[in-house]
Amino acid sequence: MRIDLHTHSNASDGTQPPADVVDSAARAGLDVVALTDHDTHAGWAEALAAGERLGVRVLPGVEISCLRGGVSVHLLSYGHDPHDTHLGAMLGASRTSRETRARRMVERLGPVTGLSWEDVLGQVHGDATIGRPHIADALVAAGVVADRDEAFGTLLSGRSPYFVPHTAPDPVEAVRRVVAAGGVPVLAHPAASKRGSCITDADVETMAAAGLAGLEVDHRDHSDAERAHLRDLARRLDLLTTGSSDYHGAGKQNRLGENTTDPDVLQALDRALERAPGRAPLRDASAGRARGA
Ligand code: AMP
Ligand code: ZN
Ligand code: FE
Ligand code: FE
Numbered sequence: 382m383r384i385d386l387h388t389h390s391n392a393s394d395g396t397q398p399p400a401d402v403v404d405s406a407a408r409a410g411l412d413v414v415a416l417t418d419h420d421t422h423a424g425w426a427e428a429l430a431a432g433e434r435l436g437v438r439v440l441p442g443v444e445i446s447c448l449r450g451g452v453s454v455h456l457l458s459y460g461h462d463p464h465d466t467h468l469g470a471m472l473g474a475s476r477t478s479r480e481t482r483a484r485r486m487v488e489r490l491g492p493v494t495g496l497s498w499e500d501v502l503g504q505v506h507g508d509a510t511i512g513r514p515h516i517a518d519a520l521v522a523a524g525v526v527a528d529r530d531e532a533f534g535t536l537l538s539g540r541s542p543y544f545v546p547h548t549a550p551d552p553v554e555a556v557r558r559v560v561a562a563g564g565v566p567v568l569a570h571p572a573a574s575k576r577g578s579c580i581t582d583a584d585v586e587t588m589a590a591a592g593l594a595g596l597e598v599d600h601r602d603h604s605d606a607e608r609a610h611l612r613d614l615a616r617r618l619d620l621l622t623t624g625s626s627d628y629h630g631a632g633k634q635n636r637l638g639e640n641t642t643d644p645d646v647l648q649a650l651d652r653a654l655e656r657a658p659g660r661a662p663l664r665d666a667s668a669g670r671a672r673g674a
Contacts, residue, residue: 384413384642386440387457387569387597387625389632391506392416392424393444394514396630398506399424400431405630407435409637413647415440415459415625417569419510420475422463444569445559446475447552452578454552454568457597460654461564468562471550476510482547483511489543490516490536494525513537514632529632539577552580553591560592563657565650567595567623572611573602582614589618594653599624599640621646 389395390402397405399416402424406414414437416428425441432439440459447454461468483501490496496519504518505511517532526532536543550558552568559566568588572579585596598611599622615622624640627633 382412382644382647383410383638384644384647385409385411385626385628385638385640386413386415386442386459386567386623386642386647387417387444387600388414388628388637389418389444389630390416390424390428391509391630392421393418393510394512394629394632396632399428402628402630403428403431403435403437403439405628406637407437411437411638413438413440414637415442415457417442417444417457417459419444419512420446420472420479421510422472423508423510425463442564443472445472445555446479446547446549447555448546448549449552449580449584452580453549453576454580454584455570456552456555456559457567457569458559458562458564459567459650460657461559461562465558465562468558468564471555471558475547475549478547478549479511482545483513483516485545486513486516486537486543489545490520493543494520494523494536496520496523496525514629518632530634552584553587556588556591556593560657563654565594565653565657566592567597567621567650568593569597570600570602570627571596572607573600574604574607575602585614586618589620593620594650595621595623595646597625598622599642600627601635601639602627621649 390399428439442459445456487498500519504515517529520526520532556566596615623642626635626639628635628637
């Protein structure tokens with residue numbers, strides 16, 4: 382059984398519609414694929430329907446952008462209630478802040494590249510979560526850079542004078558929100574040092590105490606040494622370890638199934654989903670009321 386637990390569609394900054402991601406997953410020989418768009422559930426319905434049609438299990442998820450002490454932390458959540466109001470509000474605030482931030486970056490880039498906000502909107506599918514990749518696509522369309530990689534390596538990098546951060550929740554708070562919404566939280570690419578500063582082991586331990594279930598260990602942005610360190614840390618904190626592609630369609634080199642998750646780990650995630658506190662009100666409304674939910 383082949384399992385890939387981290388992919389993006391054009392509901393955020395991937396290049397394919399959700400159904401096409403699932404279709405590509407089937408063609409890549411995957412049995413299970415998680416759709417984990419940035420800060421949105423917008424692709425879930427389409428991906429789940431495609432999964433039924435194609436005989437691929439789709440695990441609905443989201444990748445939540447977080448910040449702790451100025452360090453970017455990405456938290457994956459699987460299987461939470463998409464109608465949970467607290468988690469929904471947190472994601473909504475992030476999407477709003479992402480748009481404000483993208484507008485500010487375009488204001489800075491405009492004088493040197495001729496880029497306009499309309500150019501960027503032309504690259505965003507519907508009400509998809511806006512990210513730097515959409516600005517990159519507009520720069521490619523205008524002939525300023527050759528591809529997303531070049532844009533991220535130059536004008537859009539975190540060290541660029543045109544870079545503006547967006548506000549994002551603290552990852553410990555995000556773990557609590559995910560668990561309360563009945564989801565299972567897994568830390569995405571925790572040691573991807575080539576992207577910038579990484580979360581400390583001490584902060585991972587704090588997240589584990591708050592309910593973190595696992596670490597994404599096998600990811601193309603991790604070196605062998607980083608993977609070994611994360612496996613050690615997971616053993617020490619009793620966390621699951623996953624592997625995934627972080628597929629973005631044509632927007633990144635990452636290929637579906639290039640890293641996969643062990644079937645035993647998926648089983649453990651499924652058991653954790655069953656146990657998640659936020660599950661109870663879904664299964665049994667009276668239990669929810671008794672708990673004051
Ligand atoms: P943002 O969320 O707006 O800060 O943009 C970061 C997103 O861009 C992440 O999802 C990355 O996967 C994606 N990204 C980062 N580096 C690259 C790259 N070199 N090429 C394409 N996408 C990238
Ligand atoms: Zn992305
Ligand atoms: Fe990420
Ligand atoms: Fe991702």
